[in-house]
Amino acid sequence: MPLWNCRDGYGSVTKTLHWVVVALFAAQYASALTMTRMGDGVRAAGLSRDDLYNWHKTLGLVALAVAIGRLAARHVGELPEWAPSLSPAERHFVHRAEQVLYAAMLIMPVSGFVYVMAGDYGVAFAGVVELANPIGRSETLAAVARVVHIGAAIVLAAALAGHVGLVLRHTLVRRDGLVWRMLPARR
């Protein structure tokens, strides 16, 4: 398998980063939905609410770095040809959904970061390094960033449902092996 994308398929860098982002986003949704609904003194999987907030912020910033790497990798080599089994309408949908997914990969962590910095909650990266606040305190900015963060999470979830739904429908119902375009061994 080539390192970079080429006309024949995605390279190993794109494939690896695709699944790293999937794992990070799964952790982000799981931690967010747990930490915002936990009572005081409750623990989930051995972690306190503060621990979960910390890991949510830390992994979110890691996800930002991975998303930037992924966008950069997209400009190396050539983008693969469309899967022949996709209809023109599906190609249009895939293209739009991928634009939303890329935008969300950047908007989610940036809005989260702006929210916690403008709200003066801070980020203790991996629980060890207290990051400097480059934004300063602003209640208005924090409120706007929070609405953007939660709103973008809903839009992202809808785009993901469409993205995964299309891949699964092709792979399991039409049996054209679409998912293999993003897996290590191409069929």
Ligand code: HEM
């Ligand atoms: C990169 C991907 C990220 C995803 C997918 C994500 C996802 C989410 C979701 C779904 C929620 C809403 C939970 C709810 O109200 O039901 C949330 C809340 C939150 N996120 Fe993120 N997040 C990300 C990155 C970040 C980052 C980088 C930070 C901070 C540095 C952050 C800080 C927060 C905070 C503080 C909340 C709680 C907001 C509240 O008070 O309700 N997030 N996140």
Ligand code: HEM
């Ligand atoms: C956080 C979750 C996900 C995000 C952000 C995401 C994002 C993307 C993006 C942006 C692409 C376009 C390729 C590129 O330019 O890098 C893509 C392609 C692809 N994704 Fe995902 N994806 C996610 C989850 C999934 C899941 C769970 C599956 C499997 C069911 C999947 C299967 C695929 C496949 C097979 C392709 C190649 C489609 C083609 O070119 O025909 N993705 N994904």
